[in-house]
Amino acid sequence: MKEEFLHFLWQYKLFDVNVLKTTKNEDVQILKSGNYNKNSGPDFFNSQVRINNQLWVGNVEIHINSSDWYLHKHEGDENYDAVILHVVWSNDVDVFMKNNKPIPTLELKHFVSKELLGNYHNLFSKQQRWIPCENQIKEVDVFVIKNWLERLYFERLESKSVLIKELLEQSNNDYEAVLFQLLAKNFGLKVNGEAFLQLATSFDFSILRKVRFNKLQLEALLFGQAGFLDGDVQNVDQLQLKKEYKYLQHKYSLHVIANGFQFFRMRPNNFPTIRLAQLVALLHKHQNLFSKLMELEKLEDFYKLLSVEVNDFWKTHYTFETASKKSNKKLTKSFIDLLIINTIIPLKFVYYKSRGEEDQEKILKLIQQFKPEKNSIISKFLDLKIKAKNAFESQALLELKSNYCAKKRCLQCAIGNSLLRKTN
Structure with a gap:
């Protein structure tokens, strides 16, 4: 289990939002997940939650274990004073605010389906694979893959633009x-x-x-x-x-x-x-x-x-x-x-x-006027029933492999998202 997965669950509300309760048995209603923060500070800014009919507006911090709050020394960091909800997978210790009141804590493991957890473990298995989803990628809807490849191609162009912009500046x-x-x-x-x-x-x-x-x-x-x-x-x-x-x-x-x-x-x-x-x-x-x-x-x-x-x-x-x-x-x-x-x-x-x-x-x-490139990566995708029809698709697949699959960024990948949300 990685903290990034909990960010993903919270951001897209991939749990039973209708029965949420804090560790103190208080009703929780999520009005706004907040803005995902990838820099220092709380994980989500400007969140809105209702706890026992009281509206709270502020930040949400997420950890695997509630004790990580102290491990990361948040208790002495004023950036965390506006945290309104502590979302954890396992509540192993109570966390207190400066006024000595416990921070409302949501223990997610009670509200996430076994099916979604199974999908997650399948993707992030420690088993050696060429790409994490090689056993499941053929199950993904063609429409999802097509749209994702278009975005990947332009991401590839953006990455190539970095050198071009440097040379232009020089x-x-x-x-x-x-x-x-x-x-x-x-x-x-x-x-x-x-x-x-x-x-x-x-x-x-x-x-x-x-x-x-x-x-x-x-x-x-x-x-x-x-x-x-x-x-x-x-x-x-x-x-x-x-x-x-x-x-x-x-x-x-x-x-x-x-x-x-x-x-x-x-x-x-x-x-x-x-x-x-x-x-x-x-x-x-x-x-x-x-x-x-x-x-x-x-x-x-x-x-x-x-x-x-x-x-x-x-x-x-x-x-x-x-x-x-x-x-x-x-x-x-x-x-x-x-x-x-x-x-x-x-x-x-x-x-x-x-x-x-x-x-x-x-x-x-x-x-799209060019034939797909021929290399070991494109050939391997073909073995997985993902065929590049032209250079646009082969370039996108190269970006998928190098910038997502190789880095196990399944949570940021449309294909990984589709497989995580898959139901039988």
Whole structure:
């Protein structure tokens, strides 16, 4: 039994409210549960209860055992002077107010159904499970799941917005600069994402604005900052880039970042050198990429805009050192999907909100055009008969798993709520 569960019971009155009595056999009528307080102080503010026909307005404090009042030293804290009702699971000791009168106490265990308790114990069993409700989730109404997934998706966008807002603040709300930084992070994928973001934030974006028209300088800037032009250079192309970078370095007082890029256990097409070459091609091709992306709504238009291939050197190389069989190394549709899902849509979401044009339907219409992602989490949900029809649902399921199931936040989850309230 956790105190959070008692908060949940009180907030939603999930007990027999018609026969409530205090431990002193006084009638209790709940007129208003109060405002749930997640910070310090009493658990519910501005509650209204009637005790033996006397109306009380104040705060409610909740504990597993009534003795927790003294364990938490509330008796010496004036924040608890306005407590009108002490709600507990087990009343193991009387608690007194400063006037030496006992605080009215409601012992909940006498009023909660065995069925609800059974549902709670099923969800919070110590048995090792992939998600707490894996044995029951298929019983939940489809309508409940559908509505919950929509809310989860926008919660996921809100969490992704945190980094975007930080970058906007650092760049004085330069959306073009932030787009570059976010694209760089996602070009690095999971393994090299942080290294790519460090690269993208290692110089002022105004420098990139100046050199992006010159593909040699743009390539020299990014590969040079990344440290790929350091050391003993033998390759003619690399030597030319190094010479150009030295010029840029002196002109703009640039400092090479510590090279933290990983090649180990990566497919050649995902090597940081190839992803960096593709990023160079994209930045050089489109001078006002942010405004163009904000206008697009159809998937095929995104594919057309983001379809780029590397220059001739990288068509025959995966690294500077070794030549390989020629291939165009275009951005694939699956990779473009990742960029749109993880970078462009979250940025659209923040941009719309900043202009007071928050349009969830427009965002949903876009994300629903993508196929669901394929990974171990989505596959496991499929085993539990929860199938993602598109990327909107797969993104929502990822949020469900990481931010609710993994943290056992069943009491804040619509699916968990549905299972707790389930009756036979």
